[in-house]
Amino acid sequence: MKSTVDKSERRFNNILLLSALFIVVLLLAILLTLLVASIPAIKTFGFTFFWGTTWDVAGEKFGALPFLLGTLITSFIAIFICIPFSISISIFLGEYFKEGAFPTFLRSSIEVLAGIPSVIYGLWGLFLLMPIVRAIEMQLGVTPHGVGILTSSLILAIMIIPFSASIGRDVVTLVPADLKEAAYSLGATRFEVIKNIIIPYARSGIIAGILLSLGRAIGETMAVTMLIGNSNFIPTSIFSPSNTMASVIANEFAEATGITAASLVYVGLVLFFVTTVVNVIGNYVIKKVALEASKEVT
Amino acid sequence: MKDHTAVRMIKDKAFRVIVILLACFSMLPLLLILYYITRNGIAVINWEFLTQLPRPIGETGGGIFNAVIGTGMLIVLSSILSIPFGITAGIYLSEKSEGKIANIVRLCVVVLQGTPSIVIGIVAYIWVVAPFHSFSALSGGVALSIMMLPVIIKATEETLKLMPYHLKEASLALGVPYYKTILKVILPTGLSGILTGILLSVARITGETAPLLFTAFGNQFMNWNLFKPIDSLPYRIFYYAMSPYPEWHTFAWGASFILVVLVLAFNLIARGVAVKWKVQF
Amino acid sequence: MESTVLKVEDFSAYFGDNQILKNINLDTSSNLVTALMGPSGCGKTTLIRCVNRMHELIPGTKVTGKMYLKNDDIYAMQPIVLRRKIGMVFQKPNPFPMMSIYDNVIAGYKLNGIRLKKDEFDNIVERSLKGSALWEEVKDSLYRKGTFLSGGQQQRLCIARALAMNPEILLLDEPTSALDPKSTSAIEELIVELKKTVTMLLVTHNIAQAARVSDFTAFIYLGELIEFGPTEKMFTVPKDKRTEEYLTGKFG
Numbered sequence: 059m060k061s062t063v064d065k066s067e068r069r070f071n072n073i074l075l076l077s078a079l080f081i082v083v084l085l086l087a088i089l090l091t092l093l094v095a096s097i098p099a100i101k102t103f104g105f106t107f108f109w110g111t112t113w114d115v116a117g118e119k120f121g122a123l124p125f126l127l128g129t130l131i132t133s134f135i136a137i138f139i140c141i142p143f144s145i146s147i148s149i150f151l152g153e154y155f156k157e158g159a160f161p162t163f164l165r166s167s168i169e170v171l172a173g174i175p176s177v178i179y180g181l182w183g184l185f186l187l188m189p190i191v192r193a194i195e196m197q198l199g200v201t202p203h204g205v206g207i208l209t210s211s212l213i214l215a216i217m218i219i220p221f222s223a224s225i226g227r228d229v230v231t232l233v234p235a236d237l238k239e240a241a242y243s244l245g246a247t248r249f250e251v252i253k254n255i256i257i258p259y260a261r262s263g264i265i266a267g268i269l270l271s272l273g274r275a276i277g278e279t280m281a282v283t284m285l286i287g288n289s290n291f292i293p294t295s296i297f298s299p300s301n302t303m304a305s306v307i308a309n310e311f312a313e314a315t316g317i318t319a320a321s322l323v324y325v326g327l328v329l330f331f332v333t334t335v336v337n338v339i340g341n342y343v344i345k346k347v348a349l350e351a352s353k354e355v356t
Numbered sequence: 357m358k359d360h361t362a363v364r365m366i367k368d369k370a371f372r373v374i375v376i377l378l379a380c381f382s383m384l385p386l387l388l389i390l391y392y393i394t395r396n397g398i399a400v401i402n403w404e405f406l407t408q409l410p411r412p413i414g415e416t417g418g419g420i421f422n423a424v425i426g427t428g429m430l431i432v433l434s435s436i437l438s439i440p441f442g443i444t445a446g447i448y449l450s451e452k453s454e455g456k457i458a459n460i461v462r463l464c465v466v467v468l469q470g471t472p473s474i475v476i477g478i479v480a481y482i483w484v485v486a487p488f489h490s491f492s493a494l495s496g497g498v499a500l501s502i503m504m505l506p507v508i509i510k511a512t513e514e515t516l517k518l519m520p521y522h523l524k525e526a527s528l529a530l531g532v533p534y535y536k537t538i539l540k541v542i543l544p545t546g547l548s549g550i551l552t553g554i555l556l557s558v559a560r561i562t563g564e565t566a567p568l569l570f571t572a573f574g575n576q577f578m579n580w581n582l583f584k585p586i587d588s589l590p591y592r593i594f595y596y597a598m599s600p601y602p603e604w605h606t607f608a609w610g611a612s613f614i615l616v617v618l619v620l621a622f623n624l625i626a627r628g629v630a631v632k633w634k635v636q637f
Numbered sequence: 638m639e640s641t642v643l644k645v646e647d648f649s650a651y652f653g654d655n656q657i658l659k660n661i662n663l664d665t666s667s668n669l670v671t672a673l674m675g676p677s678g679c680g681k682t683t684l685i686r687c688v689n690r691m692h693e694l695i696p697g698t699k700v701t702g703k704m705y706l707k708n709d710d711i712y713a714m715q716p717i718v719l720r721r722k723i724g725m726v727f728q729k730p731n732p733f734p735m736m737s738i739y740d741n742v743i744a745g746y747k748l749n750g751i752r753l754k755k756d757e758f759d760n761i762v763e764r765s766l767k768g769s770a771l772w773e774e775v776k777d778s779l780y781r782k783g784t785f786l787s788g789g790q791q792q793r794l795c796i797a798r799a800l801a802m803n804p805e806i807l808l809l810d811e812p813t814s815a816l817d818p819k820s821t822s823a824i825e826e827l828i829v830e831l832k833k834t835v836t837m838l839l840v841t842h843n844i845a846q847a848a849r850v851s852d853f854t855a856f857i858y859l860g861e862l863i864e865f866g867p868t869e870k871m872f873t874v875p876k877d878k879r880t881e882e883y884l885t886g887k888f889g
Contacts, residue, residue, distance in 0.1 A: 067533055070539075071535070074448040075448065075457075077444035078444075078445045078448040078458070079457070080441055080445070081441070081465065081468070081505070082461060082464050084464075088475075092475070092478070095478075143378050144382075146375045151379075154372065154376075164379065167383055169623070170620065171385070171386045173560075173563075173623055174389065174563070175562075175565070175615060175616075176564075176565065177565040177590045177593050178593065178615065179389070180597065181593060182388075182389050182393070186392060216385045223382075234731075236727060236729055239691065239694075239727065240733070240798075241744075243689060243691060243723075244802070245718070245720035245721035245745065245748070245749050247368040248371075249364075250368070252371070254747070255733065259734070273470055277473070278472075279474045279565075280594065284597065284598065304474050304566070307474050307475075307478065308474055308566060311477075311478065329472055330471060333470050333471065333472055334470060337466065337469075338466060360750050364717065364749075365715070
């Protein structure tokens with residue numbers, strides 16, 4: 059009877075191992091698929107793809123610079139807008155108001171916000187944000203597209219605030235109480251304790267949170283697609299319609315063929331690499347911060 | 357030594373006010389979004405909306421029945437594809453806390469989780485749509501299941517890691533083989549955590565649109581065939597929102613209301629399961 | 638010449654509805670060590686934290702009565718001004734891990750926004766580290782972060798940080814209970830040495846430590862001050878029966 063148990067045991071362990079390896083194989087397959095499908099484009103354009111400024115479907119000449127710029131500009135503006143708000147929420151929930159009805163309400167709201175699908179943010183932005191931006195543009199005498207870099211950056215910022223705020227709050231609560239006490243006992247005000255002790259101590263966690271939010275923003279598709287105006291030209295101002303790497307794929311891939319499709323997959327490959335690098339670094343730092351914090355508890 | 361005390365106290369109070377203001381201000385988008393969805397969405401929802409199919413352009417009325425069913429089918433399909441692999445991989449990782457393979461797998465999970473959904477859509481297109489020369493529910497299910505995997509794996513690993521060692525010991529001491537201990541003792545005890553992970557991953561993919569844009573693709577009509585395009589709530593919302601017809605815009609709000617309710621419901625149930633079904637030690 | 642540094646008058650402290658301290662009265666005189674001892678939960682830590690008003694950082698606390706720091710009403714002052722005049726050393730050594738040893742010593746100045754010239758700071762750092770008997774061991778690594786120091790050294794760094802502010806009184810809340818015996822005796826020697834220049838209030842649950850280093854002792858039990866007097870006298874001829882029972886280990 060022992061040998062049947064051994065056999066079952068071995069079979070069980072093999073199944074576990076195979077499943078685990080399946081994950082690795084899956085990821086490699088994804089990478090390989092992207093590479094192979096973009097080969098026609100890589101062969102034709104090589105690295106000039108990255109600074110090519112025209113995306114010409116008819117003439118079959120493709121350069122991804124407009125989308126690299128679109129992604130970079132919208133993501134950075136979004137992060138820039140998001141930082142003061144998410145740090146405020148982090149400090150609000152992690153330091154000033156840790157308990158109580160309102161903090162619980164705020165925390166739940168943040169979780170609900172984080173769960174709302176991107177396409178719904180896009181819908182809301184289309185009917186409520188766009189008219190506002192259009193009105194601003196008319197005031198300023200700019201072509202009132204309503205959509206473009208500004209609008210999509212705004213919706214991106216709204217979307218990443220919940221995510222970065224919850225990371226920030228976790229990181230702020232990890233600061234050991236005895237360090238804060240030491241600072242108070244030396245005569246510091248609460249603001250000084252936050253500025254000189256909490257923020258520097260939580261610094262790497264905060265940066266990791268920003269990195270992870272950046273990764274989210276870069277890969278964000280639907281809301282951006284709906285609000286960025288679908289223009290394949292290099293954006294000239296914050297009011298220009300544009301496209302990000304994600305949104306150009308969303309707009310064009312379904313009907314693309316041949317070299318167009320390969321170029322879009324090439325864009326997807328670049329997108330994949332950028333988000334992977336940002337996410338892996340962010341995750342690594344967060345893991346280190348959590349590890350250090352667990353060591354403090356003696 | 358100049359005494360800056362007064363200035364410092366002012367800075368302290370000012371900072372507190374600013375933090376409170378900014379934190380409260382950030383609640384505004386949530387309130388606005390929920391308000392508009394509820395206000396515009398509820399107005400559209402009626403029995404016809406929920407049970408009828410979309411009418412062609414120009415005709416009024418109709419509903420989103422196919423989208424609701426489609427979303428349901430996609431959820432079932434992607435769950436079937438992802439749950440077995442997700443749980444078993446999660447068990448593997450919880451058993452092997454060290455080890456090169458385990459760490460590589462963990463890294464892959466991190467990368468998978470951060471991969472943009474549109475990139476996964478491209479891959480599903482190449483794997484399932486191109487060979488069959490047709491958009492299909494199957495390809496949508498494949499894309500969504502890839503997105504569910506990391507969440508399920510992480511939830512399983514973390515839940516099982518929390519299981520106290522004495523539970524295993526008790527079973528092993530009774531002569532139960534190790535693999536049976538995992539299957540019959542550890543796994544059932546950790547069921548609530550694993551179920552929570554599954555529900556949360558379902559909540560995540562219910563609202564996903566990007567990978568469906570060129571896999572499931574969307575369908576005016578009702579479709580039960582896995583190899584043909586299928587409609588879904590997110591896709592319909594996108595399609596109607598970007599259209600020029602005001603009536604379709606109202607439908608988009610209605611569909612959004614249903615979608616938000618669905619996603620929130622999954623999240624709440626997940627939380628409920630985590631709390632109510634949790635085995636206490 | 639001795640003078641009263643800290644005067645506690647009819648002082649009570651509450652946490653919610655719980656009364657933790659009941660009508661405490663005591664004085665400490667300059668250049669002496671006054672020990673607060675008693676069983677766990679008796680209120681000695683609460684008392685010492687009321688002196689520099691750290692107690693009020695916890696919501697739900699209330700105090701009545703008066704405390705004077707050299708004729709100034711402690712509870713009438715701005716807390717941040719008060720805390721600059723009082724130094725505190727905690728049970729678990731807590732140097733700031735993100736700062737170098739040098740910056741840790743002058744942290745009190747930096748945090749309070751007090752700007753001095755570099756050589757003034759250099760003098761303060763040297764003086765404080767010498768005062769806490771740490772100078773020789775760290776003088777060549779002042780700009781390194783303090784995390785490589787041992788527990789006992791970290792605690793001496795915290796003492797230096799407190800001494801740097803020239804406090805009128807130094808509060809020590811069980812400063813050696815997290816340290817090994819060797820570091821403990823090093824700190825005790827330091828306390829005896831510091832007596833010449835600093836007034837100290839020491840909370841300890843270690844009766845022998847109180848006997849070794851303190852000049853006056855207050856025995857606190859269930860929030861009340863049971864007995865207060867010169868250490869030697871109290872330990873040899875305690876006036877209250879409860880004091881005697883505590884000293885002979887019958888409880889606590």
